[in-house]
Amino acid sequence: MNKGLFRLVLTVVGLIIFAQIGIRVSARIGTSERARIVEPTPTPTPSAKTTPTPARTDEESEVVKVETELVNLNVRVIDRYNRPINDVRQNDFKIYEDGALQTIDFFSRSEVPTNYTLVVDNSGSLRFQIEKVIDAGKILVNTNRPDDQTSIIRFVSRDKITVQQPFTSNKTDLLDSLDDLYIEGGQTAIIDAVYLAVENIDDHEKGSKDERLRRALILVSDGEDRDSYYNEKQLFDRLRESEVQIYVIGFVKDLSSEKGFISKSPQGKAKAFLERLATETGGKAYFPDSINELSGIATDIGKEMRTQYSIGYIPTNDRKDNTYRNIKVVVDDGPGGQKRIPVTKAGRIAAPDTPPAQTKAKTE
DSSP states (O other): OHHHHHHHHHHHHHHHHHHHHHHHHHHHHHHHHHHHHHSOOOOOOOOOOOOOOOOOOHHHHOOOOOOOOOEEEEEEEEOTTSOBOOOOOGGGEEEEETTEEEOEEEEEOSOOOEEEEEEEEOSGGGTTTHHHHHHHHHHHHHTOOTTOEEEEEEESSTTOEEEEEEEESOHHHHHHHHHTOOOOOSOOOHHHHHHHHHHHHHHHHTTOOOTTOEEEEEEEEOOOOOSOSSOHHHHHHHHHTOOEEEEEEEOOTTSOOOOOSSSOOHHHHHHHHHHHHHHHHTOEEEOOSSGGGHHHHHHHHHHHHHSOEEEEEOOSOOOOOSOEEEEEEEEOOOGGGOOOEEEOOSEEEOOOSSOOOOOOOEEO
16 A cells, blocks of 8 residues: 555656646747747848849930921012012912922011111221211111110221121110211221121020011122122122121212223122122112212111011921022012012021131120
């Protein structure tokens, strides 16, 4: 009995000890599991990944830049007797460039701002006319509208071409500058004066956003060139690149009318040159017989510059290949078969965007 009881006691004690060991092991395992749940092993923060930009195809990477060039024409319409006609409709006009009919994108009969330069010969050949020339200049200036701008260039020889008054709308400044003109000796350089005046006008217009502006040059001279650096070909090539209209007051009467054996007379040569300046730019030439005609001529020029049609088109041939393009304007006949004659520039140069640098006139 005692042995059996002893064994029973040992068995019970063993079971108790085993049970306690099992509980401790289980508690440790549970604690470890809870630790893994509550405090997970930190995962390294992934570094930012840069998604590679797909390689662009040539078609995608090429930037196509399309530029359009609005060609502006200032067109006078006259009848057989050189009287202006001011009731022509847009549908009555047809514009051709190198024979190709163009679509008219802009049309206006209303007055638009006019920027013009008075280019006045101050050489000895105009010593008897200078006072009347100044008076005529004042008549022109006084016809200016508030948005018009005018500059005055005085010239004698190639080294005496000065901007007497830069572009301004201030009539007082312009009138004062006209009063400061004076005669001076020297070999006349008309071609250089016109060339540099056109450069001056175009430079001034570069800052303008109004493509409808009229650009004009009013030349007062006897037309006889004696000292220019540029020649006639260079001048007319430059004029074809510009939109400047030229109005001429030519005092050619005092030049010799005697012809050479195979050459024109000085008077004939000067008149032909001045007429060509006006014709190729869509302007007009006046040859007064008397200085008393100047006031009427000045008034007429003021009207001519403003009673015009502004027409714009985007050429079907948009290449800027520095070639000359012939321009032809056709106007349908008016009521009763009235002949309506358009006057504008003969053509244009499809010049690149960046023309070569040119010599500038001096500014006083």
